[in-house]
Every structure is written in C-alpha cells, then in structure tokens.
Amino acid sequence: MKTTPLCLIVLSFVVADIVHADNWPSWRGPTSNGICRETDLPIEWGPEENVAWRVELPGPAGATPVIWEEQIFLTSVKGDSLLLICFGTDGKQQWWQEVGRGNKDARVDEGNSASPSPVTDGKHVWSLMCTGHLACFELSGKPVWKVDLQKRYGKFNIAFGMSSTPVLHDGRLFLQLIHGEGNAETQEALTAALDAATGRELWKSDRVTQASNENEHSYASPMLYNFGGLNFLITHGADYTVAHSLEDGEELWRLGGLNPHDDPSRNYHPTLRFVASPAAAEGIIVCPTAKNGPVFAIRPDQSGDLTNSEEAVLWSRDKNTPDVPSPLIHGDLVYLCRENGMLLCLDRKTGEEVYHVRTHNGRHRASPVLADGHIYLTARDDGRVTVVKTGREFSIVAKNDLKEVIAASPAVSNGTIYLRSFDALWAIRGK
Secondary structure (H helix, E strand, O other): OOOOOOOHHHHHHHHHHHOOOOOOOOOOOOOOOOOOOOOOOOOEEEEOOOOEEEEEOOOOOOOOOOEEOOEEEEEEEEEOOEEEEEEEEEEEEEEEEEEEEEOOEEOOEEEEEOOOOOEEEEEEEEOOOOEEEEEEEOOOOOOOEEEEEEHHHHHOOOOOOOOOOOEEEEOOEEEEEEEEEEHHHEEEEEEEEOOOOOOEEEEEEEEOOOOOHHHHHHOOOOOEEEEEEEEEEEEEEOOOEEEOOOOOOEEEEEOOOOOOOOOOOOOOOOOOOOOOOEEEEOOEEOOOOOOOOEEEEEOOOOOOEEOOHHHOOOEEEOOOOOOOOOEEEEOEEEEEOOOOOOEEEOOOOOOEEEEEEEEEOOOOOOOOEEEEEEEEEOOOOOOOOEEOOOOOOOOEEEEOOOOOOOOOOOEEEOOEEEEEOOOEEEEEEEO
16 A cells, blocks of 8 residues: 655645645735634633733733734834834844834824725835825835825825725735814815825815715724625725725725714714724625724725615624624625624624623724634723634624723734734734
8 A cells, every 4th residue: 555655745734734824914804804714723812821921011002913934014103303213023123124213102002103004915014104105115125115195195184093904906005094183175185096106196086075074084994895806995984884996996886874974863983083994705795884883885896876776785784883893704704893892793784783791801902803604802991802613603702802992903823813912912823
C-alpha cells in the first residue's frame, strides 16, 4: 500500500490553516461586513488568560486596527500629533509616521481626531485623520503621498470631526465628506474618488439634500456593495442613504424617509445625525439612523428615489434601534446592537423581531463582529466583550472584562482577536 510522507501530511494541515486565515484590511474586515471566516478563535479571556501580549499606546483613539499578514496598523494621538503606527503580530513596534497635527477631543472622552481607521491592500496603507490629512505609505513606513482634504475641498464644518473611514476598491479610495453649517442653503457635502497610488482626484459628486441643523453632519462611513454582479458605493448621512456609480460618482438611487421632511405624522428631528454605517449582504442593505430612529432594509437592485417604495423597501423598524454600532447580517438574521447593550435580532426577510435581550448594561460604541458562530459585542467603559451564540435562540457563552475603555471594533486575523483600548493594543490568542 502506498503511504503519504509525514511531511506532506503536516504541510496539508498548514495549507488548510492558511486557507482559513483572513487578513483584516478595513475596519469591518475582509468583506466590509464585520464577518470573519476563521475558526477556533478564543471565546474566553481576561488580563491573565489567553492574552498573547499587550502593548501600551501613546494616546487614546477609537479607530479599529487593520491587519495584513504579520503587520498591524492603527492610528493614535501623541499630544497634538496624529500618528499611524505599525506593530508586528509579535507586539513589537516597527515604525510610526505623523499623518497630521491638530488633535481635538470630542465630547470630552468620546473620541478624538484619530478616529478613522486605516485601510490596506497588502502593498500600501492609507490613513485619514479627522483634520482632513490623508496619507499613503508603503508597508515599510516609507511615505508615498499626502494631501490635506480641507485645502482641496474646503473647510470641514462638523461638530466632532470627520470620522468617516475611506473605502478602498480596485485601486481607488472612496471618500464620504458630509458636513455643513446647519443651514440647508449652505450645505457642504460630497463624495469623491481618488487614485490610491497618487491621491489624484478621479471624480467628485456633490450631495444635495434638504437636511438642516446637526443632520448635515455625518459620522458614518461609506460602504461597498459587491454581490451578485452589482458593484456600487453606499454613502450615508444628511437624512439619506445614497448609492453611487464607482466609475463616475453618478447617483444610482437614494433612500429618504430616514428623517422625513414632509411627513405630517412625524416631526423633523433636528439632531438626527447618522453615526452607524449601513451593512450589506447579497440582496439586502440595512440602513440605520440614530437616537432610536428607524432602520430600513432595502433591495440593492433599484434606481431612482426609493422613498416609500413598496418594491424597494423589504421592511422597516421604527424604534428600539441602534445609535452608534453598525448592523450585522448573517444567514437569515440581522443583528442590531443598541448603545445600551440590548441586542436585537430580526428575521432577514421580514424584519420580524426574533429576540430583543440585554447583553450588558453599558455604553456600546463598537460595531459587532461575527466569527465561527459567535458574535463579539464590545462595551465601551469597562472593555467587556460579551460573546453571543449566533442563531434564533439567544445564548451568552462568555463575558470577558479587560477593565479598559474600548470604543474600537474588534479585528480578527490568523487566529488572533485584536482589541484596541484607549490605553493599549491587546492580542487575544488561544493556546
């Protein structure tokens, strides 16, 4: 009987392990939806359990790290400097670069000017700061280009900083810059595409809406819809969700009704600024609002004005909805983590409530992450990560406290969960 050499057997296991290992190139992961394909991840940890390492950071921030192979990239502040820092997956710092200066704290302790997450393609890494400083670096830390978006597109008028994270796709960086001065006539908002290699503008599309007051400020990030042959950019803010052509920025459709201007049964909410970003899966886009406002699920293959369209809107939910964490879509369910720790599970097709249960009595700012049949929900003030089993039956499988403030979403790569607190970067790794 022919036998297989032991070395080939070992190699086959190694290759299989590599196949299931994901990079985490943007703040919501490899497919921009908060879902990781890896298995055998730790579900329990503490300061002395399943911690591979912890490294102190020079200052706080709420930006999620991104990971490519054996490098981790994250933003931070150091005094007035806005930094992009690179660590190895061994916890050792490799380099840092100053992207800009002019840090400003938001609402005392909610965030600062290093809030946007970096993005990488494994060859370069791009970092945008709330100040509008945008820079590209090689993975070695060598600068490639830098631009000041406020000099290019005009002064940002947004209360707590331009926290939107860019989208990288097919050699282009897509930017959502939604801000204004609280007056519909002077609204300043645009979407732009840049050549990722040079920073050169490829196109710019003005965003025209009826939004006014604080609603002209959006803290959400653009998202890419890339399923079933459809490929377009989703922007979110100023009372609307809007889809754009990737080629020229042309508006494909817009969804209103998120904060109605002409509905006699509802008053216009003057401070319904969007923070949570949309989430997408094949055949569905979930569009959140804020402050217990409505959530809409729509069909992506539409055009024109989708407001009040029975064909376009799959379902909507009017209350008990999230303010900051973005939605998560998996299988036949949609998960919404509210800022008060309540987890809402809805049927993907109908929007019918499956359960609505409290996970932890604390502020939640991070967006949920799903991996290997579990959802990781991160509370801000005590750093507790509640691990919930996926499915229609609610079940908490672990509660993990790090006792540090965490506003960033978890990042997962190559068997490790990375948690970025205001004080440190943690690597959570099973034995």
